[in-house]
Amino acid sequence: MMEAAKKKELQALAVRIRMAALEAIHSLGSGHLGGAMSIADVLAVLYGKEMKYNAADPKWPERDKLVCSKGHAGPAVYGTLAVKGFFPYEELKTLNRPGTRLPSHCDRNKTPGVDMTTGSLGQGTSLACGMALGEKLRGRDARVFLIVGDGESNEGQVWEALAFASAKKLDNLVVLLDWNKRQLDGWTEDVYPMGDYVAKLEAFGFDTVKVNGNDVEAVADALERTRQAAGKPHAVILDTVKGAGIQEVADTAMNHSLPVSDEQFERWTAQLKSELAALEG
Amino acid sequence: MMKVVYTGEMDPRLCKSVLGETIPALAEKDADVIYLDADLMSCIGTAKWAKANPGRAINCGIAEANMVGVACGLASAGFKPIVHTFGPFASRRCYDQAFLSGGYAKNDVTIIGTDPGVTATMNGGTHMPFEDVALYRALPGATVIDVTDPTMLISVLGQCVNRPGVKYIRVGRKQYAKVYEEGSDLPIGKAVTLREGSDIAIFACGIMVHEAMQAAGTLAAEGIQAAVIDMFTIKPLDVEAVEAWAKKCGAVLVAENHNKFGGLWSAVSEVLAQKRPVPAGYVAVEDEFGEVGPQGYLQERFGLTAAHIVEQAKSIIAKKS
Ligand SMILES: Cc1ncc(C[n+]2csc(CCOP(=O)(O)OP(=O)(O)O)c2C)c(N)n1
Ligand SMILES: [Mg+2]
Numbered sequence: 052m053m054e055a056a057k058k059k060e061l062q063a064l065a066v067r068i069r070m071a072a073l074e075a076i077h078s079l080g081s082g083h084l085g086g087a088m089s090i091a092d093v094l095a096v097l098y099g100k101e102m103k104y105n106a107a108d109p110k111w112p113e114r115d116k117l118v119c120s121k122g123h124a125g126p127a128v129y130g131t132l133a134v135k136g137f138f139p140y141e142e143l144k145t146l147n148r149p150g151t152r153l154p155s156h157c158d159r160n161k162t163p164g165v166d167m168t169t170g171s172l173g174q175g176t177s178l179a180c181g182m183a184l185g186e187k188l189r190g191r192d193a194r195v196f197l198i199v200g201d202g203e204s205n206e207g208q209v210w211e212a213l214a215f216a217s218a219k220k221l222d223n224l225v226v227l228l229d230w231n232k233r234q235l236d237g238w239t240e241d242v243y244p245m246g247d248y249v250a251k252l253e254a255f256g257f258d259t260v261k262v263n264g265n266d267v268e269a270v271a272d273a274l275e276r277t278r279q280a281a282g283k284p285h286a287v288i289l290d291t292v293k294g295a296g297i298q299e300v301a302d303t304a305m306n307h308s309l310p311v312s313d314e315q316f317e318r319w320t321a322q323l324k325s326e327l328a329a330l331e332g
Numbered sequence: 333m334m335k336v337v338y339t340g341e342m343d344p345r346l347c348k349s350v351l352g353e354t355i356p357a358l359a360e361k362d363a364d365v366i367y368l369d370a371d372l373m374s375c376i377g378t379a380k381w382a383k384a385n386p387g388r389a390i391n392c393g394i395a396e397a398n399m400v401g402v403a404c405g406l407a408s409a410g411f412k413p414i415v416h417t418f419g420p421f422a423s424r425r426c427y428d429q430a431f432l433s434g435g436y437a438k439n440d441v442t443i444i445g446t447d448p449g450v451t452a453t454m455n456g457g458t459h460m461p462f463e464d465v466a467l468y469r470a471l472p473g474a475t476v477i478d479v480t481d482p483t484m485l486i487s488v489l490g491q492c493v494n495r496p497g498v499k500y501i502r503v504g505r506k507q508y509a510k511v512y513e514e515g516s517d518l519p520i521g522k523a524v525t526l527r528e529g530s531d532i533a534i535f536a537c538g539i540m541v542h543e544a545m546q547a548a549g550t551l552a553a554e555g556i557q558a559a560v561i562d563m564f565t566i567k568p569l570d571v572e573a574v575e576a577w578a579k580k581c582g583a584v585l586v587a588e589n590h591n592k593f594g595g596l597w598s599a600v601s602e603v604l605a606q607k608r609p610v611p612a613g614y615v616a617v618e619d620e621f622g623e624v625g626p627q628g629y630l631q632e633r634f635g636l637t638a639a640h641i642v643e644q645a646k647s648i649i650a651k652k653s
Contacts, residue, residue, distance in 0.1 A: 155454055236373050243395075
């Protein structure tokens with residue numbers, strides 16, 4: 052059980068991440084809103100509690116690393132990094148602008164705090180395995196957190212990577228599967244049903260739990276558990292809602308990429324602000 | 333029938349809508365045509381038709397290499413698969429499957445890669461293929477096409493489904509300048525002369541055809557007569573056209589939305605080197621990766637505008653003896 056104050060702090064951070072991602076996407080006019088919103092809570096737990104990092108020294112070798120393999124959720128990652136001071140908050144408005152450090156998909160060579168380049172779905176999974184193996188071979192106790200989309204898990208490479216992680220006993224790797232039940236063409240059940248992720252990950256040799264991925268406390272508890280080096284890699288299936296945190300977005304069936312009007316932006320920001328005020332008192 | 337109607341105006345049709353109409357139309361005309369996509373049906377307007385025709389349209393999920401392998405298997409069962417995903421995933425991601433399960437095993441498939449080069453705009457560097465043509469050119473027996481306008485898209489798609497080998501079609505999803513009258517037939521492998529000229533021959537493909545036509549207008553105002561040839565078929569290349577125009581103009585410029593290595597510039601240079609060496613140059617991407625931004629910015633950034641063509645054309649002409 053988490054202290055009430057810590058829980059509120061993480062919830063507030065999640066709201067701030069949503070506001071920041073929304074601001075970045077609105078500044079452009081449209082973007083991958085659904086998949087950014089579904090991971091705001093796990094990002095809050097990672098950067099508000101679980102990961103060790105130094106915003107002033109983003110390349111500190113001992114840090115824990117994040118691979119957001121569903122690279123199109125970049126705006127959520129950038130929102131988190133901006134809130135945590137990796138770069139000026141105002142820079143969020145340069146999303147996708149000519150010469151930006153914040154491209155639509157995560158880029159380790161452009162954004163301070165982004166640990167790996169992603170965007171071609173599936174590739175981040177193998178990269179994360181190599182990074183986790185690298186930490187071990189270097190004798191560091193840093194961990195690697197890997198966010199994978201459920202649609203992304205259609206890719207064969209994802210399963211090759213998972214098999215590798217298990218074969219090489221990468222217990223410093225934590226796979227966070229964003230089970231938001233939607234991909235680009237709609238519901239995963241209609242497009243490409245993948246079956247039971249818990250059973251699959253267990254069969255692949257992972258220490259596996261499934262939690263409400265939009266509940267910071269549940270996510271924090273699950274991550275707490277992954278700190279024990281179990282001799283096997285960890286998987287947390289995040290049961291989430293695509294668009295979580297902005298009801299209208301969540302209620303829009305095809306919410307992979309959406310335009311955001313000024314009116315929507317203002318209304319949604321006002322809602323998030325009042326949530327924040329309630330949490331921060 | 334084929335008629336050039338270029339004025340510089342945009343064709344009102346979006347290529348994604350054209351794909352969304354043409355793929356179902358081909359499938360309805362020929363029971364062997366089958367369409368496969370990798371979670372991008374809603375990006376080219378085929379989702380609704382696919383839902384109503386589950387036996388004719390297969391959503392393979394986000395698993396492009398598997399999709400191409402499956403398409404090749406379907407080809408062996410007598411189907412004529414049309415496969416679609418974004419350009420980088422339609423080329424790099426599934427290349428070995430296209431190469432071996434497709435080309436080598438003689439399973440004929442049509443592969444559509446959308447948003448080639450700078451037309452990937454807001455999806456950025458990870459989604460911006462400047463090398464897809466190079467890859468498919470190196471696949472024996474392949475057909476490689478960079479689409480010029482919506483009319484051509486319809487024409488080449490219809491030909492590709494019945495053509496042997498691996499066919500790769502790169503096309504943006506948005507608007508193109510209108511070059512051909514609706515209903516025109518554009519035979520694969522046959523270059524089209526869009527503008528006559530005698531000082532330099534500009535071979536262009538894809539979005540660069542419009543830039544080349546604009547450039548030719550500017551050059552003409554300065555007294556330079558540039559011919560513009562639409563080289564939409566990069567493989568098999570219209571070798572006779574290259575030879576004839578090199579002979580006539582004595583100078584050649586190639587314009588392409590692709591890395592200078594392995595694309596149309598390479599293909600044309602190979603012919604010039606062997607058959608008719610003349611001063612030549614290119615407007616193409618200087619061996620760089622893509623990046624994010626609006627298309628206008630990216631065309632400037634990578635040197636793919638009419639102004640770049642004008643400048644290059646003059647410096648090539650200056651080398652004529
Ligand atoms: C290899 C590859 N294929 C296709 C795409 C295009 N694409 C981007 S996001 C997406 C859907 C992703 O679905 P999911 O992983 O479930 O992400 P989320 O629901 O979290 O947004 C697709 C098909 C891509 N980026 N990479
Ligand atoms: Mg999803």
